[in-house]
Amino acid sequence: MTRNLLYAQSGGVTAVINASAAGVIATARQASGEIGQVLAARNGILGVLRETLVDTAGLSVSDLARLRATPGGAFGSCRFDLDPAEQNPAQYDRLFAVLAAHDVGYFLYNGGNGSMETCRQIQAAADARSYPLRVVGVPKTVDNDIVLTDCCPGFGSAAKYLATSIREVGLDLDAMTTGSGRAFVLEVMGRNAGWLAAACALAAEDDDAAPHLILLPEVLFDEAAFLEKVTAVVERLGSCAIVVAEGIRGQDGQILSMQDRNQKGYIQLGGAGEVIAERIHACLGYKVHFALADYLQRSARHIASKTDTAQAFGVGKAAVRRALGGGSGVVGIERLSDTPYLWRTTLQTFDDVANLERQLPPEFITPDGFGVTDAFRRWCRPLIAGEDWPPFRDGLPDYLRLQLPLVPARLPPYVP
Numbered sequence: 001m002t003r004n005l006l007y008a009q010s011g012g013v014t015a016v017i018n019a020s021a022a023g024v025i026a027t028a029r030q031a032s033g034e035i036g037q038v039l040a041a042r043n044g045i046l047g048v049l050r051e052t053l054v055d056t057a058g059l060s061v062s063d064l065a066r067l068r069a070t071p072g073g074a075f076g077s078c079r080f081d082l083d084p085a086e087q088n089p090a091q092y093d094r095l096f097a098v099l100a101a102h103d104v105g106y107f108l109y110n111g112g113n114g115s116m117e118t119c120r121q122i123q124a125a126a127d128a129r130s131y132p133l134r135v136v137g138v139p140k141t142v143d144n145d146i147v148l149t150d151c152c153p154g155f156g157s158a159a160k161y162l163a164t165s166i167r168e169v170g171l172d173l174d175a176m177t178t179g180s181g182r183a184f185v186l187e188v189m190g191r192n193a194g195w196l197a198a199a200c201a202l203a204a205e206d207d208d209a210a211p212h213l214i215l216l217p218e219v220l221f222d223e224a225a226f227l228e229k230v231t232a233v234v235e236r237l238g239s240c241a242i243v244v245a246e247g248i249r250g251q252d253g254q255i256l257s258m259q260d261r262n263q264k265g266y267i268q269l270g271g272a273g274e275v276i277a278e279r280i281h282a283c284l285g286y287k288v289h290f291a292l293a294d295y296l297q298r299s300a301r302h303i304a305s306k307t308d309t310a311q312a313f314g315v316g317k318a319a320v321r322r323a324l325g326g327g328s329g330v331v332g333i334e335r336l337s338d339t340p341y342l343w344r345t346t347l348q349t350f351d352d353v354a355n356l357e358r359q360l361p362p363e364f365i366t367p368d369g370f371g372v373t374d375a376f377r378r379w380c381r382p383l384i385a386g387e388d389w390p391p392f393r394d395g396l397p398d399y400l401r402l403q404l405p406l407v408p409a410r411l412p413p414y415v416p
Contacts, residue, residue, distance in 0.1 A: 004102055004104050005036075005038050005106040005320070006039045006102070007056075008108075009073040009077045010118070012298060013077050014298050014312075015071040015299055015301040015304050016308050017073055017154060018067050018070045019068045019312035020319075021040070021074060021316065022064045022313060023319075025038050027317040027321065035320075036103070038057070041075065042075055044111075045095075049095060049098065049416075050413075051098050054075070054407060059404075066398070066400035068309070071298075071299045071301035071399070072299060099133065105134065107122060107136075108137075108138055109135070109136075111138075111140060113141070113145060113354065116330050122135050136327065137330035137353070138316055138319045138331055139153060139333075141154055142154045142157075142189055142298045143193055145192070145195070145358045146330075148346075153312035156311070158297045158300070159196060159305070160303055160384035161303050162200050163202040163203040176239075181285070182240075183234070183280050183286050183289075185290035186200070186242070186273065187273025188293050188297060191269060192357055193218075197214050197245035198216065198360060199384070208236075212233045212240045212241050213226070213243070214372065215248050215276065217248050218365060219365065220253065221256060227280070230242070234284075273290045301397065305387075306386025307341065307382060307384070328350070330353045339382075
């Protein structure tokens with residue numbers, strides 16, 4: 001008996017999340033005897049509740065190849081958390097009414113650690129209702145903060161883009177240094193984990209190359225010690241390049257800068273780089289420029305890591321195979337060796353992954369707290385290795401823009 005498979009994307013998208021979608025769709029098509037339609041929800045779990053679903057059968061083989069090389073979330077993402085089942089049973093009634101109406105037996109959710117909690121909730125509710133459903137979490141996040149995995153698809157490409165950017169800006173900074181003292185500050189994503197900021201260290205081929213200092217969320221910000229370091233670098237080189245993780249905290253443990261906090265407690269970070277730049281200028285008098293990588297770092301498919309793309313596609317394939325095998329949980333990546341870099345997929349339980357956060361371990365951080373160790377560099381280098389260029393047309397990447405029609409609704413409109 002064939003059942004349909006439903007795929008959805010969640011959270012902040014990445015340069016390679018659509019490679020996971022391509023892996024899911026291509027692998028599910030190969031299992032035509034066990035899987036019927038391969039559906040996708042528009043805008044994550046909200047699309048399931050709203051019954052805004054598309055049939056991916058309209059994607060040709062060449063479309064799938066272009067999808068694999070396209071950044072963003074082709075099916076639309078969301079930041080939406082399900083309520084606990086006991087607090088909002090009507091929400092779950094609607095969810096399972098949609099799944100039943102479209103004969104969905106497999107649900108694959110492509111997201112970060114919060115999305116894995118959504119997977120856990122849905123699988124638990126399905127089991128409680130005796131609804132036959134296999135839920136598998138497909139990992140993705142540029143923050144690299146999902147636990148029990150060597151790395152997260154999306155991280156390697158964002159890391160490659162950022163390390164490339166800080167290396168290039170370092171050469172620009174060198175050229176513009178005239179002896180009066182200047183600094184450049186780059187703010188990067190990562191929330192409470194410093195993986196992306198740390199990855200910028202790969203750009204420096206020696207102690208004089210950018211970045212000279214890295215501010216990590218795992219190390220409480222000591223302004224006096226920081227300004228002393230900046231002064232020493234400028235006196236030696238004439239300029240200083242600094243990478244700032246968006247989630248750095250002051251000595252009181254409070255986030256240095258944030259833009260917003262929603263009603264459910266989700267914090268939108270941002271502004272730490274500007275704060276640091278202002279302190280450098282105010283205290284040291286240097287000319288300072290700062291930049292916010294923001295969406296650029298997570299959407300830069302034109303310089304994607306070949307390793308990252310392969311892993312993103314691979315976890316999509318593995319998710320389908322695990323679901324068909326009767327499994328549920330979160331697909332992970334296990335490192336088998338550093339040189340050559342070898343890996344395989346694993347399956348972790350939802351309880352061991354959902355809503356947990358993986359930070360840089362102490363052995364990856366230098367004793368002074370302003371840089372990373374060689375152990376980190378050895379761990380990170382394979383993840384940015386190789387180039388996987390998208391196709392180009394008229395000098396620009398030729399990305400796919402999906403325009404699949406909605407599957408006809410079988411239920412009344414959703415009323416929250």
